[in-house]
Amino acid sequence: MLQTSNLGYPRIGQEREWKRALESYWQGDITEETLNEKMKQIRLSHLQKQLDSGIDFIPVGDFSYYDHVLDTAMMFGVIPDRFKSKQNDTLETFFSMARGSEAGQASEMTKWFDTNYHYIVPEFEASWTPQVKENTILKAYKEAKKELGIDGKPVILGPFTFLKLSKGYEPKEFSTLLGKLTPLYEQIIKELHDEGASLIQLDEPSLVTSLSQEDINQFKELYKKLTKAVPEANIFLQTYFDSVDYYSEIVSLPVKGLGLDFKHDKGKNLQYIKELGFPNDKILGVGLIDGRNIWKADLMKSVQLLEELKGLVSSERLLIQTSSSLLHVPVSLNQEVKLTKELKDGLAFADEKLVELKLLGDHFRSGSKEYSQDFQNHQKQVEQFNQSPFRKDIEAQTLAGIKTERELSFEKRKGLQEKKWNLPFLPTTTIGSFPQTKDMRQARTKWRKGELDDLKYESLINEKIEKWIDIQEKVGLDVFVHGEFERNDMVEYFGEKLEGFAVTKNGWVQSYGSRCVKPPVIYGNVNFDQPMTVKETAYAQTLTKKPVKGMLTGPVTILNWSFVRDDISNKEVTRQIAKALVEEIEALENAGIEMIQVDEPALREGLPLKAEDQQEYLSWAVESFRIATAHVLPTSQIHTHMCYCEFHDIIDSINALDADVISIETSRSHGELIQIFKTNVYEKGIGLGVYDIHSPRIPEINDMVQVIEKALEVLPAKSFWVNPDCGLKTRTEDQTIAALENMVEATKKARSLISAK
Incomplete structure (x- = not known):
């Protein structure tokens, strides 16, 4: 008899109770015993939910x-x-x-x-x-x-x-x-x-x-x-996330069963089974319910695929599954009361995906050719959603009239920028965000609920900007940021302001540790509405003579950190985002902000798992970044940031972005990333993160000096920037100030050591 199987369930809990328990323990508010008790309650509740859903x-x-x-x-x-x-x-x-x-x-x-x-x-x-x-x-x-x-x-x-x-x-x-x-x-x-x-x-x-x-x-x-x-x-x-290339060799192994992803395999797994067969002594796990995206499953298509497989594999050896663990999707749609009914009817989070598994399993177990009322209702919602206006009349973006090349080459821009900015040797800066303290989070919540008016909320943001501009002055940084106090998340923030996006109330997923993010939903055409970052950045610039960077999230990262529509290509969606960012960058330049960071931490993570698919992705990913940034003045300096990725296989693409300065993580990799530059020449500006912001540990001055000196063995000193490895929103104010003070002292020491040579 055909059965159902789940590959994994989100850890964080519907109210992120998992996150809160962890952070309470780390802060010393609860004991290890209490933490274990809370974790057990959460763990068992997740199992009970799956049991109640009828998963086999x-x-x-x-x-x-x-x-x-x-x-x-x-x-x-x-x-x-x-x-x-x-x-x-x-x-x-x-x-x-x-x-x-x-x-x-x-x-x-x-x-x-x-x-x-x-x-x-x-x-x-x-x-x-x-x-x-x-x-x-x-x-x-x-x-x-x-x-x-x-x-x-x-x-x-x-x-x-x-x-x-x-x-x-x-x-x-x-x-x-x-x-x-x-x-x-x-x-x-x-x-x-x-x-x-x-x-x-x-x-x-x-x-x-x-x-x-x-x-x-x-x-x-x-x-x-x-x-x-x-x-x-x-x-x-x-297996999951793609197809198994060595299918015939893997399927011949003496295991009880093999689980394959039929959602993200580009049709190859089914093709292998058709051409090479499937052993009659094994179970086939059929990954049909998407574990990575939030769109409601087209169950009729799933039924058709299962019927096709039943002609190749006996039904008692088929196991209906999620395509991967549900770790990558939010827990439940129950609290999404602000989404339009039209959009909500097209979505399925983890709990709804368990229902989809059961609907498929029940249908095949019934032996009937008729579909249950619940099955029919589900399918009706899918069909209505697919007929929605925002899923229709999509015109492919062309590059006609769109700039993808800077007016001058980097070699020619560099001298103009050095003269304009007049920065010291080994300039210091941060990646963007400063601590998101409890008072600011509470103010944002009240503002969203209408309990705090716009004027008061804006005043609180300005107070934070003033405070941290003053801190940056005292610490002695060379290039400032405004701190991003108005932002909840580097992608969700833009999702709230661009057309074609929707944001959820409780659509949290785990990113790392207790860090949870709420990816926006790209459901329609993406367009620029009005300036998104200019007001706060321009205000910060009025408070200092030091340059303040404009802070944007790049088109590829916005794509990769969102739940993306599945009716057009990712390439097309990314071009739409890039064209919207063109207008935002022009607005920043018009406001006098001419040092602009367009972060792409997710560029590498979107790289396809198959080598043969990677160049095509990198080509349109680089193109999208250049669409967003190519129109700026030669003296405007474009920065970008990437973190926690293997870069050796995409170094040429990083260079092709044509950013004036790139910052990348090296702290947790113990400087191993620096070795890449021994064999790869990189002549643009580069900042290798000198300390790990994800740890509460305050970095030692000498440790950072060693990172700088090691980097300068393979990189030209005139191109080197000093910065943390990522944004600082998750750290406390005391941790941030102490770490930055040490970073600046380490830079001064490194400057002296290098000058003495």
């Missing part, structure tokens, strides 16, 4: 206090030596690795494949002793069975992907480390099977990336060992 295979082990990759590292004792002194306190070690502490700098953080979720990068060191410190997956399985009577489906990050996502070893050591991890996974799987787990899901999303034949050979050998060691266990190999 409910995931356990997907819940985390921070990040599932970090959980896996902790389970196997992959703990950097700098945290070893804290190992007697497991939770303190866990959070120290994630956030940094006096014990040491936080582990590196980067994007989870091509999503906006960040994971903590495991660090393998020579001192690592292979061990299972605690089978936390087994603990989660037993809890679900004991507390709720759920025979859950344990979810484990697979060994191949875990190691691929890790660092601290040479490529030639991959096989050796995989061999050391294998018996640890065997132990985990055996203990789960002995406890009664009927299906054990191993997530291996690395299988959808561009792999070598050697990679596949190692993967095959790994899973042959796992299944041979525990032959009675039912291992379910799960």
